[in-house]
Amino acid sequence: xxxxxxxxxxxxxxxxxxxxxxxxxxxxxxxxxxxxxxxxxxxxxxxxxxxxxxxxxxxxxxxxxxxxxxxxxxxxxxxxxxxxxxxxx
Amino acid sequence: xxxxxxxxxxxxxxxxxxxxxxxxxxxxxxxxxxxxxxxxxxxxxxxxxxxxxxxxxxxxxxxxxxxxxxxxxxxxxxxxxxxxxxxxxxxxxxxxxxxxxxxxxxxxxxxxxxxxxxxxxxxxxxxxxxxxxxxxxxxxxxxxxxxxxxxxxxxxxxxxxxxxxxxxxxxxxxxxxxxxxxxxxxxxxxxxxxxxxxxxxxxxxxxxxxxxxxxxxxxxxxxxxxxxxxxxxxxxxxxxxxxxxx
Numbered sequence: 001x002x003x004x005x006x007x008x009x010x011x012x013x014x015x016x017x018x019x020x021x022x023x024x025x026x027x028x029x030x031x032x033x034x035x036x037x038x039x040x041x042x043x044x045x046x047x048x049x050x051x052x053x054x055x056x057x058x059x060x061x062x063x064x065x066x067x068x069x070x071x072x073x074x075x076x077x078x079x080x081x082x083x084x085x086x087x088x089x
Numbered sequence: 090x091x092x093x094x095x096x097x098x099x100x101x102x103x104x105x106x107x108x109x110x111x112x113x114x115x116x117x118x119x120x121x122x123x124x125x126x127x128x129x130x131x132x133x134x135x136x137x138x139x140x141x142x143x144x145x146x147x148x149x150x151x152x153x154x155x156x157x158x159x160x161x162x163x164x165x166x167x168x169x170x171x172x173x174x175x176x177x178x179x180x181x182x183x184x185x186x187x188x189x190x191x192x193x194x195x196x197x198x199x200x201x202x203x204x205x206x207x208x209x210x211x212x213x214x215x216x217x218x219x220x221x222x223x224x225x226x227x228x229x230x231x232x233x234x235x236x237x238x239x240x241x242x243x244x245x246x247x248x249x250x251x252x253x254x255x256x257x258x259x260x261x262x263x264x265x266x267x268x269x270x271x272x273x274x275x276x277x278x279x280x281x282x283x284x285x286x287x288x289x290x291x292x293x294x295x296x297x298x299x300x301x302x303x304x305x306x307x308x309x310x311x312x313x314x315x316x317x318x319x320x321x322x323x324x325x326x327x328x329x330x331x332x333x334x335x
């Protein structure tokens with residue numbers, strides 16, 4: 001059974017430059033998952049990062065893993081792919 | 090015990106004792122101890138540009154264990170990708186940008202390991218070019234197949250996600266991910282339900298997702314195939330290399 005990050009936080013995109021990626025599981029600003037309108041992104045961690053503890057960054061939402069997975073299924077986070085569907089047999 | 094002197098060798102060098110058996114060179118035993126776990130949010134392994142670009146035939150084989158029943162992308166770039174929704178046993182295979190394969194009998198049981206194999210053979214008739222197998226059993230295609238005779242890759246190829254398409258990331262484990270630019274024997278890949286040593290099949294790519302070094306591998310997934318591009322674990326940690334294996 002996978003040991004998921006204990007906490008997933010939803011952060012406003014304007015706070016992206018305030019994120020210290022050594023304190024979260026995300027690799028870099030280039031690999032974060034953004035909402036469809038790119039106004040929000042996800043970070044995850046087991047130990048509360050100092051930029052949140054200090055109030056420098058205030059999460060929009062703080063979620064468990066399962067809550068975050070469900071959020072990612074919503075239209076705000078999950079765009080419909082642009083694909084061409086071939087005709088059935 | 091007598092020793093036999095070999096006059097062709099340098100003075101003082103003896104052959105093995107008469108009657109003794111020479112110890113064979115140890116053959117490394119194949120072990121599969123690790124897989125990678127993906128969280129269904131943003132975990133993926135980026136393997137760089139696809140080595141299948143331009144192929145007129147290929148095989149992609151991997152072992153998967155899902156933790157979720159809604160839509161998930163197993164792998165892909167922006168040209169080929171496989172998406173599945175286990176709750177309705179649905180699978181959509183996108184090829185060269187269009188959904189050319191759709192199955193309603195793609196059965197992935199949550200918490201169980203399965204071998205998923207996709208083959209493409211551009212020399213066959215359209216309906217037969219793309220094939221999908223679970224545990225060596227071919228699943229049916231309700232669409233008309235691909236009109237393409239070669240595969241064109243677009244963007245980096247990722248495991249646990251579809252290229253740059255950020256949605257429906259894989260939720261569960263993936264292991265022993267291999268590709269060939271030819272069609273392989275399905276039963277050999279399935280190996281009666283157990284991953285086997287693929288070296289003799291000369292895969293193009295073979296990302297073993299943690300073997301042999303376990304969490305010390307993080308964040309690099311070496312390529313044991315003939316290609317050199319490694320996988321890089323994005324948004325993951327060393328603990329995502331787990332001992333949960335097929």
